[in-house]
Amino acid sequence: MLETINLSKSFKGKKVVQDLNLYLADGESVGLLGPNGAGKSTTISMISTLIKPTSGRITMNGVNAIAKPGEIRSVSGVVPQELALYQELSAYENLKFFGSIYKLRGKELEKAIQQALEFVGLDDRKKDLVKTYSGGMKRRLNIAAALLHRPKILILDEPTVGIDPQSRNHILEAVRALNQTDGTTILYTSHYMEEVEQLCDRLYIMDHGKVIAAGTKDELLSILSTENKIKVELNKLDEAFVEQVKTIEGVHKTEVTELQLKIIAAKGSNLISKLVHLTEQHQIQLLHFQTETPSLEDVFLHLTGRTLRD
Amino acid sequence: MKNVLWVQFSKDKRNPLLVLLLIAGSIVAAILFGGGIQSATTVGIFSEEADAAEIEDKWEALLNTDDSFTFEIVEPEEAREDIKKGNIDVAVKVMEDDYRLLVSKNMPTVSSVERHVDKAFQQEAQISAVESQVGEDVRDEMESYLEDAPFQLEAQGLDSEQIPTYNIRTQLLFSFTFLISMFILGFKVNNVTQDKVAGIWDRMILSPMKKTGMYSGYLLYSFLITMLQIVIVLIVFKYVLRYDVGDSLWLIILIAACFTFGMISIAMLITGFVRTPEQFYAIYPSVIPLIPLVSGAYMMPGTITNSVLLFIADLFPLAHAMEAIMSVVFYGAGLQDVMMSLLYMLLIGVVAMGLGINLVERRSS
Known part of the structure; x- marks a missing residue:
């Protein structure tokens, strides 16, 4: 359906997105995951035809969408990261305007507004001014504004930034319903791993403008299938100890959080006995010890050497 | 749209x-x-000569010929006090044949007042000069002559009889x-x-x-x-x-x-x-x-x-x-x-x- 081939974008000579290859099949829910500054929003802007790529191609059903942006625009709805709403107008007035720019008129427009408001759970507050809404309600309206013309592809750029867990769940449920019930194709960007895990069939992990891994959740987790994740809680932690842990054979990554040490190591590396030995050497008391199955967060750590929140 | x-x-x-x-x-x-600009500006005049009242009356009549300014006789102390406090921009001290401006601040009105007063004194000086040569009162004669002068200046609008204001x-x-x-x-x-x-x-x-x-x-x-x-x-x-x-x-x-x-x-x-x-x-x-x-x-x-x-x-x-x-x-x-x-x-x-x-x-x- 939608494909990008070697898509790149540079700003003032700096490459923000590099050779991005991405595919979006009809009815799929695809996640674009990466830390802040990874190039997700630039990618979204290029795919939604708001900015032109420096090089590469975007095709929509085989048609060059850079030359013919209408191919994508006519079937897509974009939920921007910023709240693109008139704060001094009501939700109804906002949707009336955004519907009218898609040439919806009369009863058709009223129906679309009503459906969008009900879908995001704002029907009872439609006459209130947007500036009186909570952050979560504004985010929901931001999504509603992109749904009025019933797009086949919904592109969401970090739609849950800075909102409470309840509104976040509401948004995630709504997006899931759109995909599963209405068959809307979803491209969802986020730096929240759990959101993408929950919503998406396939994932693209981006860092420094490049896709560093892509596939289904299981495919991505299989990257760490030969590794174990071990969480160790200690009564104290010093640098020398961590440095020595890193030198243990089979240890790939370590991450320190206060008195907790997270270690990703090859399976069968006899790590436990070596760790116990080291704690005795450094006179550190081992309080808790846990082996976990690696998550996508660990995959990201493994691939980039840093966490998503870095 | x-x-x-x-x-x-x-x-x-x-x-x-x-x-x-x-x-x-x-x-x-x-x-x-x-x-503010359209309303006539009031300017105080006073004299400190021996025959102050007579001089003040004479110049009050001669100065009040324009709609832009209204010249009023005031007490010298009052005028000086108002100038000191900055309540008024300008006052005029009149003498028999001369004048002095008392100025508190250099506002645009001051130069307008000065031009107006100077014109009145110059005109009066010319009449006095003619009188001293002829030796009799020529004021009435001059005024009647000017009413029917050999050269008349008439201002007229470009397309109408009305003079643009x-x-x-x-x-x-x-x-x-x-x-x-x-x-x-x-x-x-x-x-x-x-x-x-x-x-x-x-x-x-x-x-x-x-x-x-x-x-x-x-x-x-x-x-x-x-x-x-x-x-x-x-x-x-x-x-x-x-x-x-x-x-x-x-x-x-x-x-x-x-x-x-x-x-x-x-x-x-x-x-x-x-x-x-x-x-x-x-x-x-x-x-x-x-x-x-x-x-x-x-x-x-x-x-x-x-x-x-x-x-x-x-x-x-x-x-x-x-x-x-x-x-x-x-x-x-x-x-x-x-x-x-x-x-x-x-x-x-x-x-x-x-x-x-x-x-x-x-x-x-």
Whole structure:
């Protein structure tokens, strides 16, 4: 359906997105995951035809969408990261305007507004001014504004930034319903791993403008299938100890959080006995010890050497 | 375009205070400043000679010949005290054949008073000189002679018998109306930048809406709301406050429309240089008050003679608008007479609009 081939974008000579290859099949829910500054929003802007790529191609059903942006625009709805709403107008007035720019008129427009408001759970507050809404309600309206013309592809750029867990769940449920019930194709960007895990069939992990891994959740987790994740809680932690842990054979990554040490190591590396030995050497008391199955967060750590929140 | 017009109007309908305040502000400013200049300035005169009362009476009669000033006899102590405290700008100490000005601060009125007093004393000195030579009272004889002098000067209007009467009060009415209108239209044009930063512009770009429709919507709304302000102010002054704004109201509105178009384009040009609405709010209100000053909108026509200032003034629509309006109001000029000014404003508008939209588009890409 939608494909990008070697898509790149540079700003003032700096490459923000590099050779991005991405595919979006009809009815799929695809996640674009990466830390802040990874190039997700630039990618979204290029795919939604708001900015032109420096090089590469975007095709929509085989048609060059850079030359013919209408191919994508006519079937897509974009939920921007910023709240693109008139704060001094009501939700109804906002949707009336955004519907009218898609040439919806009369009863058709009223129906679309009503459906969008009900879908995001704002029907009872439609006459209130947007500036009186909570952050979560504004985010929901931001999504509603992109749904009025019933797009086949919904592109969401970090739609849950800075909102409470309840509104976040509401948004995630709504997006899931759109995909599963209405068959809307979803491209969802986020730096929240759990959101993408929950919503998406396939994932693209981006860092420094490049896709560093892509596939289904299981495919991505299989990257760490030969590794174990071990969480160790200690009564104290010093640098020398961590440095020595890193030198243990089979240890790939370590991450320190206060008195907790997270270690990703090859399976069968006899790590436990070596760790116990080291704690005795450094006179550190081992309080808790846990082996976990690696998550996508660990995959990201493994691939980039840093966490998503870095 | 219609939907952009509607949404801009809906925003102002929700919060009309700013537009209403600006309309009221232009009326109040024109009344305050125009009224202040038009009313006669009262100047105190006093004498400290031996026959003070006689001298004061003589000069009071000779000085009160003009509607611009009213000369009143005051006590010398009172005049000095008012000058010391800065309550008055100027007082005149009169002597038999001479005078002194007491000045507290160098305001424009002081030089006007000085010119007026000097003229009266010079005239009186000439009459005294003739009298001393002839040795008899020639004042009545001179006056009757001047009434039927061999050379008579008659001032006449270009196309009518009526002599045009310039009135700064009327000029200031237009100056302040246009000053406020520049703020209104600027704030409305800034909605383009505001909506760009908010992401609303991007939503419109992704919709089937055409870019020309988007720009037209914002600019037409800005034009209409500014014209509404100008027309309301003109109607209030013409029909409520009974100002003489000439008979061709339609021509004045046409000039105002060309001016508004020209200034919207200038505002668009400034929009092209800024990234955020806040930057616009910082730059635009700093530049706008300078335009009437450079264009001489607060001064009598012909006051500014510096060629550099005149050149700068010509780059903005205000100088052309004021020139055209003064011609219509005071000299009864018709459409043909002001056509050049209208074309200048339209030219400025087209050039600035082209550059402005180009800059905005370049910034977007």
